[in-house]
Amino acid sequence: MIQYTIRRLLLAIPVILGILIVTFALSRMIPGEPCKAMLGEKATAQVCELFTKQYGLDKPIPVQFGIFMGKMLQGDFGESIRFSRPVTLILVERLPTTIELGSFALLIACVIGIPAGILSALKRNSPLDVAVMVISNIGVSMPVYWLGLMLAYTFALVFKDTFLWLPPTGRLTAGITSIPFYAAWHLPVVSGTLGQGILQFFSNFIIFNSIITGDWKVLIDSIRHLILPAMALGTIPMAIIARMTRSSMLEVLKQDYVRTARAKGLQKNMVILKHALRNAMLPIVTIIGLEVGVLFAGALLTETIFGLSGVGRILYEAITARDYPIIQAFTVVIATGYVFINLLVDLSYVFIDPRIRLE
Amino acid sequence: MAVNSSTINSNTIKDYRSNSLWRLTLRRIMRQRSAIIGMVILAFLLFVAIFADLLAPYDPYQVLIGVEDVDKRQAPCIYLLGCPKDQPQHIMGTDGNVRDQFSRIIFGTRISLFVGFSTVGVAIIIGTLLGAIAGYAGGWLDNLIMRFLDVLLAFPSLLLAITIVSVLGKGLQNALLAIAIVSIPSYARVVRASVLSVKETAYVSASKALGGNHAHILFGRILPNAIAPLIVRGTLGIGTAILDAAALSFIGLGAQPPMAEWGTMLGTERNQLFTAPHLVFYPGIAIMLTVLSFNLLGDGLRDAIDPRLRSAE
Numbered sequence: 001m002i003q004y005t006i007r008r009l010l011l012a013i014p015v016i017l018g019i020l021i022v023t024f025a026l027s028r029m030i031p032g033e034p035c036k037a038m039l040g041e042k043a044t045a046q047v048c049e050l051f052t053k054q055y056g057l058d059k060p061i062p063v064q065f066g067i068f069m070g071k072m073l074q075g076d077f078g079e080s081i082r083f084s085r086p087v088t089l090i091l092v093e094r095l096p097t098t099i100e101l102g103s104f105a106l107l108i109a110c111v112i113g114i115p116a117g118i119l120s121a122l123k124r125n126s127p128l129d130v131a132v133m134v135i136s137n138i139g140v141s142m143p144v145y146w147l148g149l150m151l152a153y154t155f156a157l158v159f160k161d162t163f164l165w166l167p168p169t170g171r172l173t174a175g176i177t178s179i180p181f182y183a184a185w186h187l188p189v190v191s192g193t194l195g196q197g198i199l200q201f202f203s204n205f206i207i208f209n210s211i212i213t214g215d216w217k218v219l220i221d222s223i224r225h226l227i228l229p230a231m232a233l234g235t236i237p238m239a240i241i242a243r244m245t246r247s248s249m250l251e252v253l254k255q256d257y258v259r260t261a262r263a264k265g266l267q268k269n270m271v272i273l274k275h276a277l278r279n280a281m282l283p284i285v286t287i288i289g290l291e292v293g294v295l296f297a298g299a300l301l302t303e304t305i306f307g308l309s310g311v312g313r314i315l316y317e318a319i320t321a322r323d324y325p326i327i328q329a330f331t332v333v334i335a336t337g338y339v340f341i342n343l344l345v346d347l348s349y350v351f352i353d354p355r356i357r358l359e
Numbered sequence: 360m361a362v363n364s365s366t367i368n369s370n371t372i373k374d375y376r377s378n379s380l381w382r383l384t385l386r387r388i389m390r391q392r393s394a395i396i397g398m399v400i401l402a403f404l405l406f407v408a409i410f411a412d413l414l415a416p417y418d419p420y421q422v423l424i425g426v427e428d429v430d431k432r433q434a435p436c437i438y439l440l441g442c443p444k445d446q447p448q449h450i451m452g453t454d455g456n457v458r459d460q461f462s463r464i465i466f467g468t469r470i471s472l473f474v475g476f477s478t479v480g481v482a483i484i485i486g487t488l489l490g491a492i493a494g495y496a497g498g499w500l501d502n503l504i505m506r507f508l509d510v511l512l513a514f515p516s517l518l519l520a521i522t523i524v525s526v527l528g529k530g531l532q533n534a535l536l537a538i539a540i541v542s543i544p545s546y547a548r549v550v551r552a553s554v555l556s557v558k559e560t561a562y563v564s565a566s567k568a569l570g571g572n573h574a575h576i577l578f579g580r581i582l583p584n585a586i587a588p589l590i591v592r593g594t595l596g597i598g599t600a601i602l603d604a605a606a607l608s609f610i611g612l613g614a615q616p617p618m619a620e621w622g623t624m625l626g627t628e629r630n631q632l633f634t635a636p637h638l639v640f641y642p643g644i645a646i647m648l649t650v651l652s653f654n655l656l657g658d659g660l661r662d663a664i665d666p667r668l669r670s671a672e
Contacts, residue, residue: 014506015510015513018506018507018509018510018513019510019513019514022510022511022514023512024527026522026523027385027526029526029527043607070373090465091533106564112415117587137653137654137655137658138647139392140650140654141598141647141648141650141651142607142643142647142652143602143606143622143625143643143646144606145606145609145629146639146642146643146646146647147626147643149629149632149639149643150639150640150643152632153632153633153636153639154384156633157633186653204536207519293514293515293516293518294515294517296518297515297516297518297521298517300517300518300521301459301606301609301610304610305629315521316610319521319525319610319612320611327522327525331518331519331522333516333520334514334515335514335518336515337513338515339513340512358562
């Protein structure tokens, strides 16, 4: 197991190297002078010369790539042109919101998608099955951003002044602020240090931060703000998970051991949950891992619509402003995260199915 | 006796024809409910796209200020639903530039179908070539091509498309190119798998022994095996391509205004959600219906012609 993990980690290195090469190549394929592309058409020759020197653009391409890679590996993603701040700092601020949104969306997707798929498989061809399949077919065909806008319209306008009302924008209501746990606990933290950066990163998970500091007002408010975007973001994965669960369960329910378990007098629910579902889990977990990538891309659209200041929204702003360091850094971070999540999925096979020996 | 044998012969030929592969496949497809629904919706959309000029009551780009007594972002007015007859009829209302929304939706069908077919077409051609070469040649070439495609697959597809377009510059053409590039790996993999599975079979060896050149063996003997899974994946891929292209247009990277593209229409009016919801509602419905038709058709085709893929999805 440990050996396998190490081998898989080593195998991930060429893929990450590939990601870096592709990202680097893309950033060098920007048509026209990089200086003018980044600073605007009005940049003078002098400014351009300074810029070219500063970013090492006068060096040969392989050297440039070496510098680029060395910096990336140290977590130095350069400085954002638009915000004039280190990209790493922006990541520390913004990434937690996106992770919270994505996890919440995935939670909704699994909690609804898996049971729906199981019920659908058990009652094959029943009206329930048809309904689940029709809804999931519509679910995968819907544009995320459109669903988000429709949800915002329904819950913020149609249900206005009812208990169903949900806020359509922002992470917290104006006036409510989340106090970082290290500040609430009066930890002696020196600002600007690596330690503070790490603590700040974790405190930006507002749900997590409010739970450990016991700030229930912030907790409820932040969850209410996440419901609509998470519903919008979670719908496509939900539909895909429901379909996968259904087909995987149908496959497993046909197996002899399921019949044997029933024949020896085990409760039906017990057989479904312990014998069938566990064996049907493998493809479901695989598809969940693949959906994480879809979630990241979807977060860009959802965050823009719901005014959440996560990675996706700033990426959107960076694209419109042609802020390449941000685009480059976020692409690398997201793609690397995606690679590692799928590595975790592969490793989780062992726990789901003990027959699998990872050698 | 001679007459008798010729009758038998023609009978056998007739039987053989009625059970040909294509006819059998068609019959199996017609048994799939989802495929039929998908085909009906798609036929409707194709009809709308082809006859857009006749169906649309207005020019989709015509600004109606001074032409008619309408305001911008006017709510839908349908005579049948009790809209007063002295007002001009706009069944989906007007947009922010006082253009007829219904006509724009109709013309949008053309763009979306074109987007779907062209991107997937390009991706299939390049993907097939890469996959076929990788599978047939094997060795280091196979490794090189497949590892490169693996790296492309390591990116979430829409994110990679966004990055590519932000480098190439915005516009529908670049968006289409980006979507085509990110969907190449999945087609290449399908083709490579088919090539590998039949490369060592007896009929391929026979073709080799008969002195067939590489191109003949690859394109004449091996690749026809990849057609079924390619059709299935391509149909499902069209849905994804349309969805991704609309998303790129929505964030302003794809089709540019004033083009009557559904994603662009949604993107330009999204801030009017609370004041003019019809401008957001209809383009989304149009996108969903189009993507749904390809998804249903693809699912049906998969179940009908390639049952092996059913558990893979």
